[in-house]
Amino acid sequence: MNTSFDNLVIPLRFDGKPEEDIPLVAFLFSRSGKLLEKTAVRGEAVEFKTAGANPRLYKVLVAPAGDKAIDDIATIAELERFKPFEVVLDFNREGLLNPVLIPRDYPLLWLRRSCRVRGRVIKNFSLGTLTQDRGICHARVHICEVDRIRWWIQKIPDRIIAKIPEIVIRPEWPFPIPEPEPFDPIGPVATELNPQPLPPRFQFDAVSEFPVRSSALAALQKTAVNDSSNLRAAPEALSAAQSVLLSSPKILSQLNSGKVAAIRQALIENFALFHPYFCHVSWLWPYFYRYDQVALAYTDLNGAFDVTFHYWNDGDKPDLYFWVEYLINGVWTTVYKPSVPCNTYWDYLCGSSVTIRVTDPRVRWECNDVIDGDIVWIKTIGSSASVNHIKQADQYSVIQGKLFNHVGLTDVFMTGGSSALDNYRRPFGGTLNFVVQFGSGLPANGMYYYRWSYRQLRNADLSNSPAIALMSLHKGQALHKAYTYEYFDALNHKHFGQNTFKLGPVSLNGQDDLYIIPPAFPASNPVNAPELSPLWDQNTITASVDSTQFADGLYEFVLELFDVNGNKLAVIPKHIFQVPHYTSFAPSIDAPDEYLLVNGANADGFTMSARVDNQRCEATIYKIKVNGSEVSSDCCGFVPYPPNANIEVAFRAYHPHNFATFSFVVKKGTCNDALQQGFTNASGMVIGNADNYTRDSNSIYREGFSPAQLLGVCVAGGKAAFAEHVYVTALATNGYDRLSYLDASDLAAFALEPL
Known part of the structure; x- marks a missing residue:
């Protein structure tokens, strides 16, 4: 049988003519996944100019050519979202290739629908004592579609799937990070972290496609969608998901089965319920979240954008993720790119408006109106x-x-x-x-x-x-x-x-x-x-x-x-x-x-x-004094004291021209002793006496306490361990932000023990 060809020509046609012409492009990959060639399908055949090669060493995939993004495809993983048809090469007795038929219903997967995406990029600006939300003009908005897990969940390693029950049934807060283990590449992943100074917002849209109880689902949606809460700060979203998962006999049976296949199936059928857990577990993100860019938009003078893209008509609504760039000193710079799992618009309602709030301090208030006249x-x-x-x-x-x-x-x-x-x-x-x-x-x-x-x-x-x-x-x-x-x-x-x-x-x-x-x-x-x-x-x-x-x-x-x-x-x-x-x-x-x-x-x-004023702050915590003298002979911080002792706490919070505030805290063990904190904590400007503390000309704050005042709830044992922390905050500003690099702080500890 002859299996060597100058050109590889594969007879290829539809098993039944589609309702409309569908231009196709064919990809030739090596067995290791390297892209060797791509070419248009012409007539009822595809021809690869691969001389002297054995066709059995290749992998051939065919996909619709209507989306220009397919021109940039370089890997099999990238091609997956185009739902390619895999060509199986079959030879007859003479060693010639038999015609390949694309199944009659397969083109239905290639039908495309349009989705209009609207939104606005804004930032909150402070002007004196006034704060306003303003649109950010000429920002570049990347609109990405997050892949449905059912398309590629089989590629997630068994050892990862096996960890899901312990995360869901017996969650620890915060979720622990496991020992490092090899990562199995499964295509482009979504692992970005948010560069903004503020936490990312969490969006979690309708999950009605999943078989869940309506009352708990409504609570989950209200928490995550209508309130747009930060999931990390809103455990009620997680609780709502947990109440549904743990009250479903079928889901519990699948999770407790110990069978990886059953756990996978539970994920496929109920992924929207598992998502609030996974949003917290960053080491899972590379396995469960992937995305591809589907559109690019630019904001107008009001910060608004409006663009239409096409998606596959397979019964799912698009799940969209957004990230934003802005021209800074002539360079497109990322100013908003939060984590994908906690910031995806699941089942995005095409045509609905999205608000993207940027907090990057480099983004300025621009695009204001022209003022008339000589002003x-x-x-x-x-x-x-x-x-x-x-x-x-x-x-x-x-x-x-x-x-x-x-x-x-x-x-x-x-x-x-x-x-x-x-x-x-x-x-x-x-x-x-x-x-x-x-x-x-x-x-x-x-x-x-x-x-x-x-x-x-x-x-x-x-x-x-x-x-x-x-x-x-x-x-x-x-x-x-x-x-x-x-x-x-x-x-x-x-x-x-x-x-x-x-x-x-x-x-x-x-x-x-x-x-x-x-x-x-x-x-x-x-x-x-x-x-x-x-x-x-x-x-x-x-x-x-x-x-x-x-x-x-x-x-x-x-x-x-x-x-x-x-x-x-x-x-x-x-x-x-x-x-x-x-x-x-x-x-x-x-x-x-x-x-x-x-x-x-x-x-x-x-x-x-x-x-x-560009002066730096200074902060120092001094050793504890008992009856006017330091009693700790070393740096270990043990403070022996006699009955009725006067125990002096002292720290320095200083700025050469008093342009700073300070906060001083004494924390006893793991106790939340409000009475003791009322005596020992202090705050104010570094200009004069603050709370119980007296300030001298060197900006040293001192106050004496009885053992009972410091010991508080620990007075019966007569001993306790304390941490002291002072933070001095510079007041200077450059008009954009406070100059935090001028701040200072100090940390110390001591332990009281009776003589």
């Missing part, structure tokens, strides 16, 4: 510190018995306090970005350039610093403003690209460090962006400065304007300069005189004062 709206330092929430004059309050001056401080991100005045405690530090929005009437020949200048007004202790002239804040730094544009690839798919326009610096007419006022649209002069549909953020970072180069203290920052010839403008109408509304942020209001270089009825520029 210069000085908005924020960073993305959140409204300039109208920075104290511009001396204003005092008493905090923990000490006088505190709020000049130059902001209340951004601050909570608590007895009044709005008390909340102005945050200085600025790190890299400071000065954000301005220019009106649609600019730039004009009479108002074409801007420049920021600065000078120190006071030292860190608020004593006056030597009088100096204004200096350029920019120091020759190049500034660019980015814009996005649309383009289409070879497949006529739309994409977004990014380009930049250099604002400056420009030297003109004896003036250095001048920067062009950007127009409302990059297609306008002087940018003249040539790309399709160019757009940019109306907010402009007009200056970016590393404040660590400054000495700590109070600074004046001045914004000046220049005409097209570089002449500095004076007597500018006051209403040109705008600041945010104090309570609502928008619309803007005319800048009060305290923000202006007043020149009669006009202004020569905009000015504001802000306090800069």
Whole structure:
């Protein structure tokens, strides 16, 4: 029998003509799974140009060619979601291939349905004391379909399936991680972890296809869908699933059978009920969750997206997972990619809206509306510190018995306090970005350039610093403003690209460090962006400065304007300069005189004062003293004490200029002794006495306790072990977030034992 061919030609046709023509593509794989060739099926045959090969050494799969994504297939596992037909080669007595018939009903698996996916990408922004949800424009949304487990559950190793009963019937909280074991690759897996600072949201849609009790299912759906709860924080979702699973004799019988086949079948029939368990068990994810991208969408100026994709008409609704990228410094960067198991929209209702909440701090508030006219709206330092929430004059309050001056401080991100005045405690530090929005009437020949200048007004202790002239804040730094544009690839798919326009610096007419006022649209002069549909953020970072180069203290920052010839403008109408509304942020209001270089009825520029402080905190816990003396001879922490002893607890919570808060906690063993904690714990600013503790000039806090006060519920035994922890939290902000790298902490332990 001749089994060697110059070209491999396989007769191939449908066993009965389909209702509509279905273009096919054939894949030739080696026995080890390597893709050797792919080619279109033409007529009633498929031809592979594989010379001198034995057909029995190959694996041939045929799939519909309508989905362009099939062009990127490189492995058998990737091809599985296209429901390929496997060709079995059969030879007659003469050694020739018999015709291969695709079964009459097989094309039904290849029928496709369309699904419209709508949604919005949003982020919550804080502006002073105001918080708002805003749409994120020009984000790239990846829409992925999560594979149904029934398609490939047979490939999950027996040893993994065998572990399911102990997870479901006798769950430990938290779920333990087993000893490392070899992982059997079963195709593309879903193991991503969430890069966001906040926990991912859990979505769990309808599971009506599974045979479960309606009352418990309703409780599960209400918890997981309607409340959109974080599953890790909502064990009631797990309890609802458990009540269904453990009350089903059939499921319990399958789980307790000890037979892997029976356990597999239980998973196939009831996977939606097992999912709340698996969401907690990260080491299971690579085995039970896989996905493939089915669509790509870009958000509009309101953060909305709307796209249609096609899926297989096999009776299932699509299960969708979303992840998001955003252009940061010209590079598409992942800003939302939570774990797949806890963030899949199971049985997604096509056409329903999905809300994706991004928390990545690198995503800025953009795509705001154009403002009409010749307006210069000085908005924020960073993305959140409204300039109208920075104290511009001396204003005092008493905090923990000490006088505190709020000049130059902001209340951004601050909570608590007895009044709005008390909340102005945050200085600025790190890299400071000065954000301005220019009106649609600019730039004009009479108002074409801007420049920021600065000078120190006071030292860190608020004593006056030597009088100096204004200096350029920019120091020759190049500034660019980015814009996005649309383009289409070879497949006529739309994409977004990014380009930049250099604002400056420009030297003109004896003036250095001048920067062009950007127009409302990059297609306008002087940018003249040539790309399709160019757009940019109306907010402009007009200056970016590393404040660590400054000495700590109070600074004046001045914004000046220049005409097209570089002449500095004076007597500018006051209403040109705008600041945010104090309570609502928008619309803007005319800048009060305290923000202006007043020149009669006009202004020569905009000015504001802000306090800069980049000092680090310090935290130290000292050894316990008994009757005024340290009694521990080593670092082991045992503290012998006599009856009626005075036991002193002391720690240092320090910031050179008091811009910090602290929290001090004493924890006794495993006890939850509220009475003892009321005596020993303390919190407040590092400015004065706090709770029971007295602060000295070195910011050391001390308090003496009787043995009974410390021992509390352990007083009968006369001894107990304690942990002490102090955390000092810096108040400084860069306008985006608190500068947590300035924080400090310390941890110690001691044990009381009677003499």
